Amino acid sequence: MMKRFGKLLLATAISAAMVFTASGNVFAEDTIRFGVAGAHSGDLASYGLPTVKAAEMVIEAANAKGGVLGKKVELLVEDDVCKPEVATNTATKLTSQGVHVVLGHICSGATKSALGIYKDKKIITMSPSATNPALTQSGDYPNFYRTIAPDDAQAHLEVDFAINTLGLKKLAVLHDKGDYGKGLAEFAKQFIKDGGKAEVVLYEGVTPGAVDYSAVVQKIKRAKADGVIFGGYHPEASKIVMQMRKKKIKIPFISDDGVKDDTFIKVAGKYAEGVYATGPRDTTGNPLAQAAIEGHKTKYGKEPGAFFLNAYSAALALLNAIEKAGSTNYDAISKALRTEFVETPLGKIRFDDRGDAIGIGFSMYQVKDGQYAELK
DSSP states (O other): OHHHHHHHHHHHHHHHHOOOOSOOOOOSSSEEEEEEEEOOSSTTHHHHHHHHHHHHHHHHHHHHTTOBTTBEEEEEEEEOTTOHHHHHHHHHHHHHTTOSEEEOOOSHHHHHHHHHHHHHTTOEEEESSOOOTHHHHTSSOTTEEESSOOHHHHHHHHHHIIIIISOOOEEEEEEOSSHHHHHHHHHHHHHHHHHOSSEEEEEEEOOTTOSOOHHHHHHHHHTTOSEEEEESOHHHHHHHHHHHHHTTOOSOEEEOTTTOSHHHHHHHGGGGTTOEEEEEOOOTTSHHHHHHHHHHHHHHSSOOOTTHHHHHHHHHHHHHHHHHHTSOOHHHHHHHHHHOOEEETTEEEOBOTTSBBTTOOEEEEEEETTEEEEOO
């Protein structure tokens, strides 16, 4: 009964969110080509694959209604493995296939690496998860939008939580040397300094993919830190936490949406218990979110995974903007994204002049009994 209800609600929700026309053949091309780029293999595939599923669902529903502006939407998927050096090839492949818009990339470093290629081709790109502030705030990428808040907001929440909620005074700030992790750590370090209530007793970068992090764990102990803030992804975070706990270092470990993923809990096991991580606000009470999640369970037989709702919302926003623009013209879509609201699983959104979605923020989560739970 719930599955049937979910299907019906999903179809109704998408119909309400977008207005598709049955005619209006304004394009010379036969289809609207919708690119999806991100980590679809490797250690970080759990972040990228939910975006592919979200795009499949939104596009399938749109095509079932007659497409967008009378055109079928064609999905083109390319894997960047979350690596900047691969992402440029991924972007080149998608542009050579004539994509009109791109959903992705997933990781900030890969996104930054690919954006210039899309910009040169005047292709709108929207990420559900790339949080590096400069991607929008630098003004270098007017073609870029995202349905997740930037890292300065995320770092501010982490520091405020560490100092004002947990009462920590001596913080070790670690990062993985990447655009995303180091960028977030830099903001955290600055916010701690500016606040004047705590101090950074250790600031250190770690090498991604290393097997042994005992050296930095020893430094945390010697610095007498009473808490750790880590900027990066779950493969490194899980190893650091495990080695900390095995060394009886039981101080709070606070990280980011690169760690707020079930894969972190699976890898770290019992050592994940109590870890804090920021992530997109829980909007699962939104009927559109419930419909999207239920639709995923029905279609794929499992829970959707990280950034699914952000990706689902981004796909809705892109197709809605094309519909409202009346074409795939770059300037027209850009104007529609900034001026036209669209109902999504994240709420009713549009984008500011920098490309950030208005009204979207982060919450703090903690691993409790093997699951992430949002802290109120």
